[in-house]
Amino acid sequence: MSLLELDDVKVHFPVRKGIIFDRTVGHVYAVDGVSLKVEAGQTYGLVGESGCGKTTLGRGVLRLVDITDGEVVFDGTDLAKLPEEEMRRYRRRLQMVFQDPLGSLNPRQNIESILSEGMAAHGIGKDQDERREKIKAILAKVGLPTNALSRYPHEFSGGQRQRIGIARALVLEPDVIICDEPVSALDVSVQAQVINLLEELQESLGLTYLVIAHDLAVVRHISDVIGVMYLGSLVEEAPSDALYAGPKHPYTKALMSAVPVPDPEVEDRRERILLQGDLPSPANPPTGCRFHTRCPWAQDKCAVERPVLTDVGDGHKVACHFAAEIEAGTIGMTRETGIEAVTRTEEVAAEGPDEPKAEVPAQASGKDASAAVAGDADTDEEPDGDGGDSDAAAASDEGTAEETAQATASTEDNAEAEADGPAADGDDAPQSDASVKESSTTA
Numbered sequence: 358m359s360l361l362e363l364d365d366v367k368v369h370f371p372v373r374k375g376i377i378f379d380r381t382v383g384h385v386y387a388v389d390g391v392s393l394k395v396e397a398g399q400t401y402g403l404v405g406e407s408g409c410g411k412t413t414l415g416r417g418v419l420r421l422v423d424i425t426d427g428e429v430v431f432d433g434t435d436l437a438k439l440p441e442e443e444m445r446r447y448r449r450r451l452q453m454v455f456q457d458p459l460g461s462l463n464p465r466q467n468i469e470s471i472l473s474e475g476m477a478a479h480g481i482g483k484d485q486d487e488r489r490e491k492i493k494a495i496l497a498k499v500g501l502p503t504n505a506l507s508r509y510p511h512e513f514s515g516g517q518r519q520r521i522g523i524a525r526a527l528v529l530e531p532d533v534i535i536c537d538e539p540v541s542a543l544d545v546s547v548q549a550q551v552i553n554l555l556e557e558l559q560e561s562l563g564l565t566y567l568v569i570a571h572d573l574a575v576v577r578h579i580s581d582v583i584g585v586m587y588l589g590s591l592v593e594e595a596p597s598d599a600l601y602a603g604p605k606h607p608y609t610k611a612l613m614s615a616v617p618v619p620d621p622e623v624e625d626r627r628e629r630i631l632l633q634g635d636l637p638s639p640a641n642p643p644t645g646c647r648f649h650t651r652c653p654w655a656q657d658k659c660a661v662e663r664p665v666l667t668d669v670g671d672g673h674k675v676a677c678h679f680a681a682e683i684e685a686g687t688i689g690m691t692r693e694t695g696i697e698a699v700t701r702t703e704e705v706a707a708e709g710p711d712e713p714k715a716e717v718p719a720q721a722s723g724k725d726a727s728a729a730v731a732g733d734a735d736t737d738e739e740p741d742g743d744g745g746d747s748d749a750a751a752a753s754d755e756g757t758a759e760e761t762a763q764a765t766a767s768t769e770d771n772a773e774a775e776a777d778g779p780a781a782d783g784d785d786a787p788q789s790d791a792s793v794k795e796s797s798t799t800a
């Protein structure tokens with residue numbers, strides 16, 4: 358049995374109308390029948406464009422939103438049916454890391470207070486001294502200096518704040534961490550560092566991850582299995598390599614065709630499938646296959662019959678009536694205009710070839726490290742505050758675990774100097790337009 362198994366999970370939000378005579382006039386079918394398995398010690402990557410229900414599914418697993426129907430079986434227990442009192446015990450074992458580290462950290466609490474809060478609530482550590490020692494050990498593990506304990510969230514850079522978010526989850530000794538867009542708010546070069554940290558922690562602590570992202574490139578780097586979600590349900594699922602080698606669902610093909618080749622020197626001559634129209638409203642989803650209103654290959658049957666996610670071999674599952682025909686080229690496109698040949702050189706020329714590109718750290722840990730930097734990076738990563746973000750501190754987002762440990766030491770050494778130092782310039786500095794453009798993956 359898998360550590361975490363979702364069976365036909367549905368999360369429907371009622372749409373209400375009226376102030377005096379409040380009534381339900383419909384539902385938002387945010388998650389509408391998702392089944393998936395996350396194996397112990399592995400990473401399941403969940404991708405799909407904004408609004409497809411990824412976050413709601415993650416929150417449903419933790420029962421942060423009510424599950425309308427289905428099972429969420431964690432370690433043999435169906436969480437969906439647990440009384441709230443019992444669910445509290447399981448919450449420690451299933452933790453969440455959020456997209457916006459600053460928004461999820463109370464600005465008025467110092468790091469010790471933020472991290473010890475959950476520990477005290479779950480009875481971890483017999484007193485504050487014991488909790489502090491544990492927090493110090495975890496801070497070192499995530500590459501933050503011990504003096505971070507007495508500092509406040511605004512004193513850290515974006516990458517460091519995400520490390521704090523990860524530390525907050527780790528102090529509770531979880532089995533599963535749900536990472537919701539863990540790097541999408543971070544500067545492009547810091548993204549790879551945080552992804553690498555997550556991988557290192559997984560290896561050393563045996564963690565199991567459900568990683569939610571709109572960016573296929575980020576998920577590819579870290580995932581064993583990837584599920585592609587569209588309008589509340591999975592349209593494709595496969596081992597990471599198989600999905601990249603041969604996406605079978607038209608939606609996945611479109612997503613994949615939008616992932617830029619990370620090396621601007623390499624000409625990208627793939628055809629880019631441009632999806633027409635916006636994501637339909639989950640309050641009023643299309644009949645039949647939910648993707649048929651945008652699918653370049655849609656046939657009459659697709660508007661009527663909803664395809665089931667079916668294993669087509671080696672654990673590669675697809676929910677498309679015509680996946681085999683599309684692959685064999687025996688049916689043609691019904692929306693011819695939805696495709697465009699784009700070459701890498703055109704894109705680079707448009708941005709200006711002389712712009713420096715983001716530095717890609719060399720430390721691949723197994724999977725393609727460069728892929729991890731090919732994500733959205735529209736956030737200015739220049740640290741705020743005037744004291745906490747030193748060069749040394751920024752360096753902790755630049756290197757590997759070993760380098761991070763060194764950076765930690767040097768940060769402590771430089772703590773005094775940092776106090777009134779200028780904003781860091783390392784990898785937390787804003788990126789050039791060119792690097793941002795290169796990273797702009799549309800999901």
Ligand SMILES: Nc1ncnc2c1ncn2[C@@H]1O[C@H](COP(=O)(O)OP(=O)(O)OP(=O)(O)O)[C@@H](O)[C@H]1O
Pocket residue numbers: 370385386387405406407408409410411412413414571639
């Ligand atoms: N509490 C809620 N009440 C009503 N509708 C909701 C609620 N939470 C989410 N939704 C709707 O459910 C749908 C799925 O939202 P969700 O945030 O899960 O998508 P997502 O894929 O994670 O997108 P994003 O990456 O933008 O967060 C959206 O249409 C959203 O507006």
